[in-house]
Amino acid sequence: xxxxxxxxxxxxxxxxxxxxxxxxxxxxxxxxxxxxxxxxxxxxxxxxxxxxxxxxxxxxxxxxxxxxxxxxxxxxxxxxxxxxxxxxxxxxxxxxxxxxxxxxxxxxxxxxxxxxxxxxxxxxxxxxxxxxxxxxxxxxxxxxxxxxxxxxxxxxxxxxxxxxxxxxxxxxxxxxxxxxxxxxxxxxxxxxxxxxxxxxxxxxxxxxxxxxxxxxxxxxxxxxxxxxxxxxxxxxxxxxxxxxxxxxxxxxxxxxxxxxxxxxxxxxxxxxxxxxxxxxxxxxxxxxxxxxxxxxxxxxxxxxxxxxxxxxxxxx
Numbered sequence: 001x002x003x004x005x006x007x008x009x010x011x012x013x014x015x016x017x018x019x020x021x022x023x024x025x026x027x028x029x030x031x032x033x034x035x036x037x038x039x040x041x042x043x044x045x046x047x048x049x050x051x052x053x054x055x056x057x058x059x060x061x062x063x064x065x066x067x068x069x070x071x072x073x074x075x076x077x078x079x080x081x082x083x084x085x086x087x088x089x090x091x092x093x094x095x096x097x098x099x100x101x102x103x104x105x106x107x108x109x110x111x112x113x114x115x116x117x118x119x120x121x122x123x124x125x126x127x128x129x130x131x132x133x134x135x136x137x138x139x140x141x142x143x144x145x146x147x148x149x150x151x152x153x154x155x156x157x158x159x160x161x162x163x164x165x166x167x168x169x170x171x172x173x174x175x176x177x178x179x180x181x182x183x184x185x186x187x188x189x190x191x192x193x194x195x196x197x198x199x200x201x202x203x204x205x206x207x208x209x210x211x212x213x214x215x216x217x218x219x220x221x222x223x224x225x226x227x228x229x230x231x232x233x234x235x236x237x238x239x240x241x242x243x244x245x246x247x248x249x250x251x252x253x254x255x256x257x258x259x260x261x262x263x264x265x266x267x268x269x270x271x272x273x274x275x276x277x278x279x280x281x282x283x284x285x286x287x288x289x290x291x292x293x294x295x296x297x298x299x300x301x302x303x304x305x306x307x308x309x310x311x312x313x314x315x316x
Contacts, residue, residue, distance in 0.1 A: 010313070013122075014127055015144070016142040023189060028152075028305060029301075035299075039299055039303075040186065054107075057105060065134050070134075070136060070306075079310075097116070110132055110288060114133060114136060117138075119138055120141065132309050132310060137176055147185075152300070165191045165225070166227065167223045167225070170228060170229030171231055172194050174230070175194075182194075192209070192210045194219075196251060197240065197250075220260050220261045253279045255286070
């Protein structure tokens with residue numbers, strides 16, 4: 001790549017992957033590969049890359065994997081990291097999102113990692129404050145770091161991305177993970193298929209080159225990768241599928257169903273899981289599963305995002 005084509009994320013917020021180029025995604029994945037080596041080495045994992053930088057994790061929704069991995073990512077890079085839980089802050093007193101963001105900005109922070117239940121909250125944040133905003137999930141809109149760690153995990157296991165058949169199974173309609181995955185995977189030359197009950201598939205499909213299936217058996221024929229989404233049981237009151245037992249029978253990923261996929265099919269799940277519903281315990285803990293590896297890769301990818309946006313670096 002020539003200097004004219006050099007890619008950098010320095011000083012940029014990460015709101016969604018819709019506006020990311022394939023080159024920018026490659027940059028994150030290449031940087032994450034180096035970060036993973038740091039995580040896996042013995043002894044001191046600390047790097048000086050972000051020494052003197054301050055990062056706030058602002059989470060309006062519960063999270064284990066994303067919040068903890070962003071916190072560790074910042075600390076491994078030498079930054080000062082503070083996590084704010086909406087239940088123990090002035091948010092419970094009615095403080096608006098704008099005022100919370102401006103309060104955090106006034107403390108001199110360099111980046112805000114934010115999760116919010118409202119679609120567009122991260123984009124709004126970029127318009128009202130100057131620190132870099134990294135979207136850790138906004139409603140059903142986007143979850144860019146999850147999609148990047150999914151790509152990174154696939155590349156680590158498969159050695160490539162281009163041409164792989166990926167099937168995303170479950171509640172596509174309400175999934176920020178699915179949307180971010182589709183944007184990223186199609187840009188990287190992957191063949192993406194979406195499967196789930198008709199009521200959980202988007203009615204007005206916004207993506208080109210993606211195949212929709214109401215039959216999971218049809219979708220996973222010869223699949224190289226299956227990404228199983230959590231069924232959001234809190235939405236079951238809306239009657240979007242007959243029963244959890246029926247969903248598990250028709251759409252659940254189990255060993256019997258995996259016989260339809262490629263012999264070396266890779267299983268992903270963003271977590272947390274409803275074992276026995278969308279995925280069986282045997283598949284979760286089987287040799288084809290990379291679910292625990294996704295967790296470690298999440299730290300590496302989030303280290304890459306923080307380092308690239310706050311410290312610079314190019315893919316030249």
